[in-house]
Amino acid sequence: MSNTCQADKHQEVSEYYGSTLQKSEDLKTNACCTIQAYPEYIRKPLGMIHDEVTSKYYGCGLTIPHELSGCRLLDLGSGSGRDCYLASYLVGAEGNVVGVDMTDEQLAVANRHIGYHMEQFGYDRPNVEFRNGLIEKLSELGLEADSFDVVISNCVINLCPDKVSALREIYRVLKPGGEFYFSDVYADQTVPQHLVEDPVLYGECLSGALAEQDFMALAVAAGFNPPREVERSPITIENEAVQALVGDIRFDSITYRLFKLPASTKGEGAxxxxxxxxxxxxxxxxxxxxxxxxxxxxxxxxxxxxxxxxxxxxxxxxxxxxxxxxxxx
Ligand SMILES: C[S@@+](CC[C@H](N)C(=O)[O-])C[C@H]1O[C@@H](n2cnc3c(N)ncnc32)[C@H](O)[C@@H]1O
The missing domain is CATH 3.40.5.100 (Ribosomal Protein L9; domain 1)
Known part of the structure; x- marks a missing residue:
């Protein structure tokens, strides 16, 4: 995709999340916003998140892994900040969370509630900050190589027009041994170009989805170990017009974990x-x-x-x- 087309896609997606959608219920499918039962360690902080932040949550899975205490964590496409605030609680006062998003309206909601969550969690100073920028260009935001323990992302990579750069950038900013733990939408086949060009299908996190096999290859090409599947749920499309457009393509929401590891000396199957x-x-x-x-x-x-x-x-x-x-x- 040319640079101009990529910029158009960024603009289109930003408008979708900045003005077309006002709250989670405005979505036409459950691609962003699959419903799930949350584990105990998530339920407590979830109950402490500000209503405005929760009302603009558009994720498709649970992207909060275990063992976050003291971590430096980056959330890509952080939206109104729900997952950043969950992480802010779990990394603790000594940890640090950075959220990156390109949509001003989403960032405004996230920034508005920094003080509220600091008080909720009993912190003396904020341990979370939000930056305005592109996932494909993290270096332009001053995010240095080998500087994060964990990167998370919830229903966003499908929206990136340049997924190769996005995965390379994520690999770059992770420390050795670091983890990219993320939920996204995947198709059972390559999505045809005329559907990629449909702004609603793209904004709803469907037509930008990679075929699973293509994602596996891109992740390994970016330097990661082969992706490990943590959770999968089928996406249901109740809107008839959307269903007619996608035809027989099946979509799943999948949570994968990818690690930045030293190369195996024995062969990974050993x-x-x-x-x-x-x-x-x-x-x-x-x-x-x-x-x-x-x-x-x-x-x-x-x-x-x-x-x-x-x-x-x-x-x-x-x-x-x-x-x-x-x-x-
Ligand atoms: C489906 S929403 C998910 C938001 C958030 N992760 C959540 O769970 O509520 C996608 C978000 O990713 C952001 N986004 C999409 N593509 C992006 C890109 N290339 N760079 C930065 N942000 C992007 C959008 O602005 C939007 O806020």
């Missing part, structure tokens, strides 16, 4: 030995779910692949596990 969860993650003491395929009950030794060992041993989860090398298993 035996990685065994790992035992110590039960020390405050928000999930009984078991830790890395993804849909890996659930670690406290105290139980589990044989893992080299790919999974690399994630656990090189990320912020390392101190919560005991590791036994493959050779001595």
């Amino acid at each position: 035996q990685g030995g065994s790992v035992t969860y110590k039960g020390t993650l405050e928000t999930t003491p009984d078991c830790f779910e890395l993804d849909l395929e890996h659930r670690f009950a406290v105290g139980a030794a589990v044989a893992v692949s080299e790919a999974v060992r690399l994630i656990l041993a090189n990320s912020r989860f390392a101190r919560h596990f005991e590791f036994i090398e493959a050779a001595s298993c």
